[in-house]
Structure formats: structure tokens, C-alpha cells
Amino acid sequence: xxxxxxxxxxxxxxxxxNIKILLNADCGTGKTSFVLNExxxxxxxxxxxxxxxxxxxxLKKQIELEIVDKQDVFTLFNYQKKEYDYRxxxxxxxxxxxxxxxxxxxxxxxxxxxxxxxxxDSWAGTAPNVMLQxxxxxxxxxxxxxxxTPPILQRYVPFQDENIFVVKKPPQIEKAYYYSNDEAIERKxxxxxxxxxxxxxxxxxxxxxxxxxxxxxxxxxxCAESNDNFRKNVDAEKRDYLxxxxxxxxxxxxxxxxxxxxxxxxxxxxxxxxCDYPDxxxxxxxxxxxxxxxxxxxxxxxIKIDPQMYHGLLTEYKKKLKTMLDYQESDIADFATxxxxxxxxxxxxxxxxxxxxxxxxxxxxDSVYYKIRYDIEFFEDIVGHGRTAFVERxxxxxxxxFKIFRCLEDEFNSIDTAEKLESLIDKILWKEEQKExxxxxxxxxxxxxxxxxxxxxxxxxxxxxxxxxxxxxxIVSKQGKNPETKKRQxxxxxxxxx
Numbered sequence: 001x002x003x004x005x006x007x008x009x010x011x012x013x014x015x016x017x018n019i020k021i022l023l024n025a026d027c028g029t030g031k032t033s034f035v036l037n038e039x040x041x042x043x044x045x046x047x048x049x050x051x052x053x054x055x056x057x058x059l060k061k062q063i064e065l066e067i068v069d070k071q072d073v074f075t076l077f078n079y080q081k082k083e084y085d086y087r088x089x090x091x092x093x094x095x096x097x098x099x100x101x102x103x104x105x106x107x108x109x110x111x112x113x114x115x116x117x118x119x120x121d122s123w124a125g126t127a128p129n130v131m132l133q134x135x136x137x138x139x140x141x142x143x144x145x146x147x148x149t150p151p152i153l154q155r156y157v158p159f160q161d162e163n164i165f166v167v168k169k170p171p172q173i174e175k176a177y178y179y180s181n182d183e184a185i186e187r188k189x190x191x192x193x194x195x196x197x198x199x200x201x202x203x204x205x206x207x208x209x210x211x212x213x214x215x216x217x218x219x220x221x222x223c224a225e226s227n228d229n230f231r232k233n234v235d236a237e238k239r240d241y242l243x244x245x246x247x248x249x250x251x252x253x254x255x256x257x258x259x260x261x262x263x264x265x266x267x268x269x270x271x272x273x274x275c276d277y278p279d280x281x282x283x284x285x286x287x288x289x290x291x292x293x294x295x296x297x298x299x300x301x302x303i304k305i306d307p308q309m310y311h312g313l314l315t316e317y318k319k320k321l322k323t324m325l326d327y328q329e330s331d332i333a334d335f336a337t338x339x340x341x342x343x344x345x346x347x348x349x350x351x352x353x354x355x356x357x358x359x360x361x362x363x364x365x366d367s368v369y370y371k372i373r374y375d376i377e378f379f380e381d382i383v384g385h386g387r388t389a390f391v392e393r394x395x396x397x398x399x400x401x402f403k404i405f406r407c408l409e410d411e412f413n414s415i416d417t418a419e420k421l422e423s424l425i426d427k428i429l430w431k432e433e434q435k436e437x438x439x440x441x442x443x444x445x446x447x448x449x450x451x452x453x454x455x456x457x458x459x460x461x462x463x464x465x466x467x468x469x470x471x472x473x474x475i476v477s478k479q480g481k482n483p484e485t486k487k488r489q490x491x492x493x494x495x496x497x498x
Contacts, residue, residue, distance in 0.1 A: 002030040004038050006165045012042050015109070015142040022159045023146040025167040027288025028264075031146045035111055036066055036074075039144075043073045048108040052076045053131070055117035057225045058263055061243045063113075075107070079117060083127040096130055100138030108141055115145035119152040119374070120281055122367035129367040132156070148288055149281040149397075152374045156366065170399040171287050174271075174298040178305050178391045179408035181446050182207075185274060185302060187412060189215075189252070196271040198252045201259070201286040203277050205230050208254045219252035222259055246291075257282055259289060266291045276304035278313060279378070280394045287398070302408065305390050307383070314379035321372050324364050409446035414467040416445060421473045421494050429492040430482055437492070457492065472497055 003025045015021060023031050035052070043050055052067075052074045054060045060078055067074045083099065103110060118132040135143050136157055145153060179185055189198060202208040205223060212221045212233065220238040223230045242248045247267035253259075257277065275286045283303065290299060382389035388405070395402040420440055429437060441454035441463060454460050457477055464470045475494050482489045 001167050001169075002033070003165060003167050004030055004034045006167060007034065007038070009042065011162075012039065015144075017142070018140050019142045019163060020136070020157055020159055021142065021144045022150060022154070022157075022164045023144060024148075024150045024154075024164060025146070026148045026169040027285070028291050029167040029169050032063070032066075032113065035144070035146070036070065039111075040070055040073055043109070048073060049106065050074050051082075051103060051107040051110045053079050053082065053110065053112050055079055055114045055121065056258060056263075058222070058239075058243060058259060059114065062263055065244065079112075079131045080127045083130045096134045096138060099130070100134045103134070104138075104140050109144065110135060110139065110141060111144045111146065113146050114285075115147040115153055116149045116281060116285075118367050119156075119371040120279075122365065122371045126365070129365040132367050149284055151281075152370055155374070156370050168399055171290070171301070172292045172295070172298045173301050173400060173404060176301045176303075176400075176405045177408040177411070178303045178388060178405055180305055181409055184409050184412055184446055185304070186211075186214075188302065188408060189272075189274075192251075192272060194251060195269065196251075197248070197267060197269040198272040198274065199265070199270060199286075199289065200252065200254050201273070201275040201277065201282075202254065202256065205256055208256065209233060211252075211254055215252050218250055219254055220248060220250045222253065222255040224256065224258040227256075227258075257286070259286075263289055264291050265289050266293060268293060268297055270299065272300045272302070274302040274304075278306065278309055278390070279375070280390075280397045283394055284397060303391055303394065303405075305387065307387055307390075310379050310390065311383050314376065314383050317372050317376050317379070321369075321376060324369060324372070327364065410467050413445040414469055417441075417464070417467060417469055418472070420444075421469075421475075424494045425496065427493070428480070429494075430484075430489065434492055 003023055023034070025031050039050075042048075050073050052063065054063055054076065055078065057078065060076060063076055067076060083095075085099075112135060118128045122128045145157070147153065177188075189200075192198060200208070200211065202211075205227070208221060208223075209230070212219055220235055220242075221233050222239055222242070223234060225231055238249065242253075242265075243263070246264050247270075248265070270290055273287055273290060275283045277283050277286065287299075287301065292298070378393075382393055386392075388402070391405055392402045395405070420437075424437070427433075438455050438460070441460055454463060457475060461470065461475055464473060464475075473494060474497055475492050477490055477492055479488060480491055481487070482491070
């Protein structure tokens with residue numbers, strides 16, 4: 001179903017005043033198409049001017065191509081640029097007032113594309129919060145919020161039920177894996193046929209550049225244009241081809257979250273998506289870049305899990321929340337002494353409201369506060385609830401079954417183990433050979449280092465069951481005369497079951 005099928009013309013006619021509309025629709029359900037077509041026609045007929053806001057330069061460039069003949073209605077800006085135009089005003093609340101005045105005077109509606117931006121990018125500066133405050137509290141014109149991941153936004157904005165339009169469309173997945181070992185995912189990439197393309201969304205830019213050096217001409221790299229340290233590594237010609245054609249030419253696309261929003265990739269050759277971000281909102285947005293062109297157009301999905309990192313993030317966010325709450329409740333002098341003014345750097349913004357009465361000179365950013373509260377709840381739900389808790393929660397949000405996921409390391413371990421056992425079929429393994437086989441299980445496979453259970457035969461056979469090889473192979477213990485020691489001893493032998 002398309003979002004346009006959910007919104008009759010009669011609904012648009014009621015979009016008046018400072019009404020807030022939420023298009024809560026999954027990627028590929030026509031949110032942008034509705035705005036640039038059905039809404040455009042209605043706005044043109046009624047003489048409306050619409051401010052269209054995007055959150056990424058790459059998305060903005062793609063939208064620019066689609067509104068070339070529709071600029072009689074649409075004016076396109078990035079959130080950051082619109083806020084930056086008023087950056088010379090030092091006080092955030094006055095900046096918001098002036099920005100709202102300009103928007104109210106020039107436009108009849110505002111469209112907020114990728115509206116989760118207000119919170120997911122809240123640590124990137126004051127722009128998300130300034131724009132959030134302006135649009136939610138100071139505009140007297142309708143505002144449309146479009147996103148596939150609205151949970152934090154819905155906590156902040158009191159949308160009326162009749163103004164929420166929902167379309168769910170789970171991604172089309174052939175196979176799904178979770179992994180922890182970077183060597184395992186590289187091995188997987190190495191095994192992918194050259195006629196199948198890969199998108200790797202990575203949170204660590206240095207890691208992406210290592211892969212870029214390894215795969216060389218087989219890959220391309222994309223990051224934010226504002227990333228002064230790494231944008232020199234972007235091939236502008238390949239990036240522009242991606243924007244203009246909704247596909248990329250190399251086999252592998254290595255990208256940061258600069259590509260996680262809005263960009264459409266329509267390419268049947270894209271069969272593999274890898275994502276190592278630790279929050280489900282970013283992961284869902286990354287997966288949504290792939291547009292599925294028909295029922296048989298499916299991907300293989302690979303999600304990195306890192307329980308230790310989740311625990312660290314939970315601790316970090318709780319510490320930041322405590323700072324904010326302490327600031328709200330403490331005397332400003334006592335707070336500045338306790339925190340040594342480090343709080344000025346993150347999560348707070350200047351305001352003029354108290355400058356004449358000697359009270360607190362900073363306000364907490366709502367965008368940061370709501371994001372931290374949500375992240376704490378999220379990580380509390382998964383930390384301590386099993387190694388795969390993150391993937392299970394992700395499945396709930398994507399609308400898919402966790403049962404389709406397998407451990408990538410286990411799959412490779414199964415392959416390597418089968419090869420090892422095949423090489424030992426019908427051979428007698430005395431004590432030294434038994435030690436060598438135990439070492440293979442302990443050190444030669446992913447995730448099994450320091451696993452003492454594989455010192456003994458029972459532990460090895462249990463592991464064969466875990467990686468689903470117990471129906472094909474069995475290691476049995478027998479007694480016999482050792483030709484070297486001339487003594488009766490225990491030996492192992494490996495046999496096929498079928």
C-alpha cells in the first residue's frame with residue numbers, strides 16, 4: 001500500500017492553522033512521492049507555497065532533481081542551512097522567534113522530511129533543537145512530519161489520531177545474519193559473486209577507509225560533505241552518479257550514516273546490506289535505502305552485535321541524563337563547581353530569558369533530552385537480556401521474525417569444521433591427534449577462543465550439535481592398541497552419519 005491511498009483529498013482540506021500531520025510510513029511507501037505529486041497539485045491549485053526541509057545534502061540533491069519543474073510551490077532547504085541563516089543571533093530563543101516569523105510570512109506549509117532527524121542528530125549542534133522548537137511551538141501554518149521511525153517524535157509532538165497516517169512495509173529479506181567478528185564479515189564480502197552488490201553502513205569512518213583500501217577499485221566511499229577529515233576520500237563523480245541514477249557502479253558501497261536517510265537505491269544487483277550501528281532507528285533507515293522493485297527482489301542482511309558496547313552506551317547516557325537533571329535542580333554556582341563547566345559543551349544552549357535576572361544562563365536542549373531518555377529505555381531493554389537482544393528488538397521494529405537470523409560466525413565454523421572432519425574420516429586419533437583436534441575447535445574457529453568445553457569429546461560433540469553438524473558427523477571414543485606405545489589406549493574416530 002502507498003501512503004497516498006491513506007490520505008483522501010478531504011483530509012488535506014482540513015490541514016489548516018498550526019496543525020501537525022505525521023506520515024508514519026516505512027521506507028518505499030511513497031511519502032516523498034505523495035508530497036511532490038498529490039500535495040503539489042493541491043497546493044498549486046490553492047496558491048500555496050511550501051517550505052520543504054531535508055536533513056542531508058545527498059538527500060537534498062536528489063530532491064532537487066525531482067522538483068525542477070515544481071519550484072512554483074516548493075522551496076527546498078536543509079534544516080541546518082535554514083537555522084544557520086539566523087546563527088548571528090546569539091540567543092537561541094530569539095533566533096527561534098525570528099526564524100518562525102520569516103517562515104510564517106513566506107510559506108503556507110512546511111514539510112519536514114526524515115523528521116527523526118530532530119533527535120537522531122541532536123548532538124550535532126543547536127540546529128535540530130532550534131528547528132524543532134520553531135516548527136512545533138512557533139509556526140501558525142501546517143507542518144507535515146515524514147519518517148519511518150517516529151517513536152521519539154511522537155513522544156514530543158501531540159499528534160491527533162486523525163492526523164497520523166500509517167503504512168508498514170517490512171523489508172524483503174532472503175537470509176539474515178548477526179555477527180560480532182569483523183574478520184567474519186570480510187570473509188563474507190570476499191565470497192560474494194562479482195555480479196552482486198553490497199552496501200556497508202559503518203559507524204567508524206576509519207574502518208570504512210581500511211575496507212576501501214582493501215577492495216580498491218571494487219568499491220566507493222561516501223561520507224557527509226561537512227566531514228572535513230574524510231570527505232577528500234569521496235569520489236565526487238561516483239557519488240553524483242549515485243544521486244542522479246539511484247544506483248552505484250562499483251560492487252561495494254562503503255558509507256557512513258550520511259546515506260541513511262532519504263536516498264533511494266533502485267538496483268536489482270544490490271543483494272547484501274551490512275550495518276554496524278548500535279540503534280535500531282539508524283539500522284532501519286539504512287536498510288530502507290534499498291528500494292525493492294518486485295516480489296523476488298530480496299537482500300541478505302548482516303547486523304553487527306556488540307553487547308559490551310551497548311552496556312557502555314547505557315552507562316554513558318545515564319551519566320549525561322544525571323548531568324541534565326542536576327542542572328535543573330541545582331543552584332547554578334554549585335553546579336558549575338561540581339561539573340567544572342564541562343556541561344557547557346553538550347546538551348545545553350544559551351538563552352536570553354534569564355540574562356537580566358541573574359538566573360541560569362543555559363537551557364537544556366529538548367531534542368537531546370528526549371533522545372537520551374529514549375536511548376536509556378532502549379538499552380535497558382536489551383542489556384543483560386542475552387547476546388541477541390538487540391537483533392530481537394530490531395526484528396520487532398522491522399516487522400520480521402527473529403527466526404530467520406543465523407550467526408554468521410557459526411555458519412563459517414560449520415563450513416570449516418566440516419572440511420576438517422572430512423579430512424579425518426576413518427583415521428584413528430590417539431592422544432596427540434586428539435589434542436590437535438581440540439586446539440582446532442578452541443583456536444581455529446570464530447568465537448571459540450578460551451572455550452575449555454572443547455577439550456573433551458562430549459564438549460566437541462555438543463558443539464557439532466550447535467552448528468547443526470551432528471546429523472552428518474559423530475566423533476566416537478574406542479579402545480585399541482596404540483602401535484607406538486604398544487599399549488591399549490583410548491582413541492577417537494570420526495564417522496559420517498549419512
